[in-house]
Amino acid sequence: MTLPTSPACTERTEVRRTAAHRAHLSPSGAAGVEHSVAVIGAGIAGLGMGARLKRAGRDDFVILERAADLGGTWRDNVYPGVACDIPSRLYSYSFRPAHPWSRVFAPGAEILAYLHDTARAEGLEPHLRLNEPLEHASWDETSGCWRLTTPRGELAVRALVMAAGRLSEPKTPRIDGLDTFPGRAFHSARWDDRPLDGLRVGVVGTGASAVQLLPEVAEHAASVTVFQRSAAWVLPRGDHAVAPGDDEPDRAELAAEAERLFDARIAGSPALDALRHRADEHRAAQVADPALRTALTPDYEIGCKRAVFSDDYFATFARPNVALEPSALTAVAGGTVIAASGATYELDVLIFATGFETTRPPFARLVTGRDGQTLAEHWQDGMVSHASTVVNGFPNLFVLDAPNAALGHTSAFEIIEAQLDYVLGALDHVDATGEALDVSSEAEAAYSAEIDRLASRTVWTRGGCSSWYLDEASGRLTLLWPARVADFRERYATFDPAPFARVPASSGAAVS
Template identity: 55%
Template sequence: MTAGHSDTPVVVDVAIVGAGFAGIGMATQLARRARESFVVLERADGVGGTWRDNTYPGIACDIPAHLYSFSFRPPSDWATLYPQGADIRRYLEQTVADEGLAPHIRLGCGLDQAHWDADSDRWELTTGAGPILARVLVMAVGRLSEPHVPDIEGLESFTGTVVHTAQWRDDLLSGGERIGVVGTGASAVQVIPHLAEDAEELVVFSRTPPYVVPREDRRFSDDERAELRVPENAQAVRERMLLDADKAFGQRLGLHPDIDDIRARALGHLHRQVASPSLRAALTPDYEIGCKRILLSDDFFPTLERSDVVFESSALESVVECKARAVSGNTYDLDVLVMATGFEATRPPAASRIRGRHGRVLGDHWADGMVSFASTAVAGFPNMFVLDGPNAALGHNSAIYMIETQLDYVVGALNFLADSGSRSVEVSAAAEAAYTAEIDRLAASTVWLTGCDSWYVDPGSGRLTLLWPGTAVSFRERNGTFDPRPYLIEPRLVDEGGRTP
């Protein structure tokens, strides 16, 4: 539903901010419980989060479909091993329809401010549709919602079109343009082969080349699709995929032969697909594999060997009107600049709009990098839970499994609040500090802190703040069950007669 403005506060038990995988998953759990009233705030005009925003040519997931979907939903009829972006968005839209979530979702309703009121033990939310009072706040804005554009000298003077991959428009290109792509990360390797098909010339600006392994996507046969629509079969496939993916964590620890095998696979893929010795050398990373996300593609390298594609092995430094200059000194005349430059992941802008106890701004609390307890709760922010936030992602397995673990944790907290009659739960500063120290200890020997600089690491503190430094299964074992012992509990108020006021 599209939100209209009202000055009368809406009072709910739970306010969820964001209608991507995490927000829709949380709403599904609450709708099925039918125990708490709730509302989902979504600033855009549709649900889907990352998969709504990213519509560039070639957009797809690099996690198999049966693992990149909810375990608590009937298995979807996926056509391919790896789902396309549009398929994922339709899956989320179908979830909203099947679970009856639409009446709870306010589209076009962004969160302006959220403030914890200690007197009423409620969150006071200011939104584009009016005020909301919520006992519990669930932040589900994710890590891939705010596009990052690097500071490039003169970019504002560019006479052509500048577009971030997360802000793609279908009418952007008509064919025959001179296109520059900035970046060679996950989005870039997907979009570059498609852009090359219609461009007069394509220039790829690469600060650091990626490690790429074969994607090996395929279509399921009709018989396979029928078999995988059976819940028990789909669940068995999901479990096998989860455990197989978790085996890759040994690579991130730098264990042998794990890391040697995946490095050999990536470099072998490069040597098989790139014949030019000079291009092959430019595409050979000088950092340890796994430090940055390992990419999946069968057509990225062959595209770079085309005569109308230029691989510029340095970053875009400056722009003067239509002329783009690389750090190397090479210049290119361009009509379109595609920024495949990622997101503001380690310092989420939404944190500046949330005030906890004593007016503490979440962004200030995270000034030295995101911290939490159980990757879900934050000291000083009672009755608030963050999904897909600090140390809740993986570089080798499914984000949806991680989100589901957090959903179980939040549901456990809601059960505790209801069953104990407590007014609020707030994780202690000591528990948060101990968990942060645990994360730092586990992360110290991983490739993320020893192999290179990456977006997984906070640029200020140098801490690993985005990824869980372990397997998906170990995250569930550590953080899948709510335990009230590390929390400060605000008990229910009673009057002199023993009655709840």
């Protein structure tokens, strides 16, 4: 539905239009100043949104970032061995592809440097407000604006873009007695960089972060015990250094190759069988001990959980200082930790590589839409949306990289950039009509039904596992887009006003 916009917000937009044709407009950053757009988060999605706004001549925007630096997950995750598991050339903006990557799979520090370079080159620094977390955002029906509250005060914006991501809030399991542990206990995304030399270390988890950090930790610790709740499907990485001038595939080739991997996400497909065989061969080649190999073999279908990539994870278990505990960590009693199997270990350090709050993003509690409903309340049965970007009851709100916007077979940049196109088209429509946009509940329900239909054929719902892709309450696939990126781009990269029914200010009845 489209809603009338206040004269104040309309006037502010006219100022932006005029200034965009005259000269660069740098917002003052003072509390209370209105902007046409506020972007929440300065990670991949937020910086991408800012860059595209600038390139479209839209200078009147602000990017609010709660941390002291930009970079999102690549700022927060600095554990040893952190790197991308997507080829570097594909893990970048299509409009800024050139970068001197040192390896096929870029180390985290290089990705962070790339994001800093992007902010500078795209002129985003004047728009960034660091150390300024969003405390609350509420839709003002009367003025047709979003009212934002931060520690610096309040500001009003015409459109709100949530780019807080899905890997921003570390998730640590509740462990009985953890508060009695006398040593160091921390999440991999909050890395404690004090030395581990000579210490007895426990690594809790076997996902992507654990697979990357284990070989590095094992180089220094006196002993490492890996607590495995469920075994991971591990595929060979094939990483190597890239020298200047090396003949590497370009971004388009890599994107096409990655897109074909979606075939291996269809339950019962020959491509899935081939992927499983490849992983089995990799495990067999690197784990000589039959009992250990069996313990490291998953009991669910490959791809049901996020498959991980490593050339040295399995080999690390051959080290004399590394042991596998094939059950979860369940309790702590002082320096003694207790596994579900009943085994006990004396440890000095606990590293939780246990993932993030994904299906229930904490930012949803901060956003209040029409009728006083928070986004978290709207999503109480799982995240829903239309086009993975707009949500009924939340006018002029655009959510990036959240409901069904992640990808299980290729680079996150691919779908984020399609969402950026959609948002820019929506903003053009708002400018042209002077009305706010609220997608209809019918469109949202239809999109959710389409997601369920597409998901029903995939290994993510039929692979026999529980994963962070699925909502814990409804069991629905709420994180991933369950089809090819090309399908999403064709249907949802271009803004379509049809799902937005018009509603006059004096009535809730739709106008035909």
